[in-house]
Amino acid sequence: MEEKSNNLKSVSKPSxxxxxxxxxxxxxxxxxxxxxxxxxPEPNGYLHIGHAKSICLNFGLAEEYNGLCNxxxxxTNPTKEEAEYVxxxxxxxxxxxxxxxxxxxxxxxxxxELYEYAIKLIKKGKAxxxxxxxxxxxxxxxxxxxxxxxxxxxxxxxxxxxxxxEKMRAGEYKxxxxxxxxxxxMSSPNMNLRDPIMYRxxxxxxxxxxxxxxxxxxxxxAHGQSDSIEGITHSICTLEFENHRPLYNWFIEELEIFxxxxxxxxxxxxxxxxxxKRKLLELVEGKYVNGWDDPRMPxxxxxxxxxxxxxSIRNISEKKGVAKRDAVIDIASFEHIIREELNKSTKRVLxxxxxxxxxxxxxxxxxxxxxxxxxxxxxxxMGKRKLPFSKIIYIDxxxxxxxxxxxxxxxxxxxxxxxxxxxxxxxxxxxxxxxTGEIIELHCSYDKNTKSGSGSSSKKVKGTIxxxxxxxxxxxxxxxxxxxxxxxxxxxxKENDFKDFINPNSLQVIHxxxxxxxxxxxxxxDRFQFERLGYFCLDSVDSKPNKLVxxxxxxxxxxxAKIEKASKTH
RNA sequence: UGUCCCGUGGUGUAAUUGGCAACACGUCUGACUCUGGAUCAGAAGAGUCCAGGUUCGAACCCUGGCGGGACAACCA
Numbered sequence: 001m002e003e004k005s006n007n008l009k010s011v012s013k014p015s016x017x018x019x020x021x022x023x024x025x026x027x028x029x030x031x032x033x034x035x036x037x038x039x040x041p042e043p044n045g046y047l048h049i050g051h052a053k054s055i056c057l058n059f060g061l062a063e064e065y066n067g068l069c070n071x072x073x074x075x076t077n078p079t080k081e082e083a084e085y086v087x088x089x090x091x092x093x094x095x096x097x098x099x100x101x102x103x104x105x106x107x108x109x110x111x112x113e114l115y116e117y118a119i120k121l122i123k124k125g126k127a128x129x130x131x132x133x134x135x136x137x138x139x140x141x142x143x144x145x146x147x148x149x150x151x152x153x154x155x156x157x158x159x160x161x162x163x164x165x166e167k168m169r170a171g172e173y174k175x176x177x178x179x180x181x182x183x184x185x186m187s188s189p190n191m192n193l194r195d196p197i198m199y200r201x202x203x204x205x206x207x208x209x210x211x212x213x214x215x216x217x218x219x220x221x222a223h224g225q226s227d228s229i230e231g232i233t234h235s236i237c238t239l240e241f242e243n244h245r246p247l248y249n250w251f252i253e254e255l256e257i258f259x260x261x262x263x264x265x266x267x268x269x270x271x272x273x274x275x276x277k278r279k280l281l282e283l284v285e286g287k288y289v290n291g292w293d294d295p296r297m298p299x300x301x302x303x304x305x306x307x308x309x310x311x312s313i314r315n316i317s318e319k320k321g322v323a324k325r326d327a328v329i330d331i332a333s334f335e336h337i338i339r340e341e342l343n344k345s346t347k348r349v350l351x352x353x354x355x356x357x358x359x360x361x362x363x364x365x366x367x368x369x370x371x372x373x374x375x376x377x378x379x380x381x382m383g384k385r386k387l388p389f390s391k392i393i394y395i396d397x398x399x400x401x402x403x404x405x406x407x408x409x410x411x412x413x414x415x416x417x418x419x420x421x422x423x424x425x426x427x428x429x430x431x432x433x434x435x436t437g438e439i440i441e442l443h444c445s446y447d448k449n450t451k452s453g454s455g456s457s458s459k460k461v462k463g464t465i466x467x468x469x470x471x472x473x474x475x476x477x478x479x480x481x482x483x484x485x486x487x488x489x490x491x492x493x494k495e496n497d498f499k500d501f502i503n504p505n506s507l508q509v510i511h512x513x514x515x516x517x518x519x520x521x522x523x524x525x526d527r528f529q530f531e532r533l534g535y536f537c538l539d540s541v542d543s544k545p546n547k548l549v550x551x552x553x554x555x556x557x558x559x560x561a562k563i564e565k566a567s568k569t570h
Numbered sequence: 571u572g573u574c575c576c577g578u579g580g581u582g583u584a585a586u587u588g589g590c591a592a593c594a595c596g597u598c599u600g601a602c603u604c605u606g607g608a609u610c611a612g613a614a615g616a617g618u619c620c621a622g623g624u625u626c627g628a629a630c631c632c633u634g635g636c637g638g639g640a641c642a643a644c645c646a
Contacts (some may be wrong), residue, residue, distance in 0.1 A: 015584090016583090021584095023583095027612045040646095041646095042645085042646055044645090044646080074637050074646065076645095076646080077645065077646075079645095080645075080646090133644095134643085134644055137644075138642075138643085138644095141642060142642070143572090143642050144571095144572060144573075144641060144642060145571065145572045145642095146572085147572090148642090175644090176644065179644055181644095188573085188574095189572050189573040189574090190573055190574075190641080191572095191573085191642055192641070194642090197643090197644050199644085200644035201644080202644085216644095218643095218644070218645080218646090219645070219646045220646090223646085237641065239575070239576090239639080240575060240639095240640055240641080240646095241640095241646090242575060242640070242641090243573075243574055243575085243640065243641050244641090246574090246576090265594095266576085266639095271581085276625085319582080319583085319594070319595090319601085320582065320583080321582065321583045321584085323576090323582090323583075324575065324576060325575090325576050325577065325638095325639090326576075326638080326639065327581085327582060327583090328581075328582085329581075329582065329595095330581045330582075330595065330596070332581085332595065332596060333581075333582070333594080333596080334595095336594090336595060336596085337595090339607090339608095341608080344608095345607060348605080377605085377607095377608075378608070378609095397627055405604090409606065410606090418602090418604055420604065420605070421604075424604095424606095452604065453604090455632095460604095461604085462606090463604095463606075464603095464604045464605065464606090465605090466605075514588090529605085530606045531605050531607080532606080532607070533605090534607095555607090556605080556606095556607050556608095557606090557607065558606075558607090559607090560606045561606090562606095563606080568629085
């Protein structure tokens, strides 16, 4: 009994090492009971599913502990950042369902304050203006296993440093001529402590501060102080900043300002895709995909267009957990979560992807049956709809085999299947194109006693297939997506470029698909289950009222495909 | 020949902080079914990187190895 309740507890409230730290801080009243986090993107690209993890974590923690979460754009590098990215990032965060209230901040808001901090360090003899070139600086820095050596400019007087730094700001030097560095320890085993650069000269216009500044703080100099200024209690970031933490702490202690606590967690990898901004950019620029919002991309805009729900993404983030070890999430677990949600929420509909014409010879020419169809067997409150049935229908080519393999429960010459919500039909004749041999149409007979729900026949068949009445059908284009790459970790191969592993079948476009007539009144970007096929949604970009385009979000689990695959490999 | 971090079934997490490893995905059976969907029932699969040590008892503590990752942008 006790075990069970314990179990339930751990299921409903998963814990992780970050929560443990926060709860301990709450116990010891470290920050007067405050929990304040932030999501700090650089506005230099589109957000992807990895960022979603960080967003959910930061906002989720704030929510759970009655705290606050800021959004802060780390816009310290004007050469790479643009206002349009700011907008797309905000849109993505809102879409995920998070609200930062009026706490939308920018590192550039703190440029003046940061400048004052720098002067404070110079006055303490803890920062100096260096005139080494970038190349020289790099050489002087040493390597991870060899200590660096001190710059000849390292011991300027405070007055000299102050004067030079002021002139840097005033624009008296060219890009790269001077930098401001922290004076720490050129022989530190931690390379971040080897006199890191705090300011560099960039005569460049900034998306927010315009031409006000020509010196810009580096990330290392700006980030910790920005957190401190905002009163961030728990500054959560990814593992690669672990080695930077001693530096951030050094700055904060020298400056004697509020001490945020940095906690690092492992970033998340997804199987069968790539996640780095650089690689995603390469896919876009090389036209391997159709833009950042291509539904095959792991970007939030791509996944949104693909049809993923915000809830499913939040779910993934939560179920994945938080840890410090590198992880590769199996895309299958992703697919499971989206299916689970869509199965419950989505209206079922009959759609034929690859139409094969079927003529029911013994069905009256002009007769139209109005059949009852259930909108969602998982949720009766979603009601029913009428489905017209007539003499000429379409079925999917996949559902007919001239020579059916073992365990093929669908239609074949002389065999019977049930038409979903309609009758049992039997295939009487196969008509082929005399020249190509391609199957053009099927002639079938129907058993009128087998109408769905009539209970007037005890006839049983193994298979049920979907169909659409030809004269009532609506045409549409359907895009089937598969994994973008054909290997688990495309970026993990040292011999081959990741682009060599692109799955050539990641996108299959099918024209002239046939939809049931209820799909005529599409108002929103509703999602549907095309029965036996998968979950689909309208494409937000290309679909027009007179030219419908659907994206496949995810297929249904397909045990027949498994059987078929297994028999082929034998 | 440095510093820091990490190492639990195929994958991702958990183990009441020392009491002989749990959950989810995936895989495989079977039941049910007018979606080969969903659902239900069940199975296989790790002895916790290795070796010592402390202890009545270790995934958890200690020591030493091994393996993986991060760090040498005036990027973030």
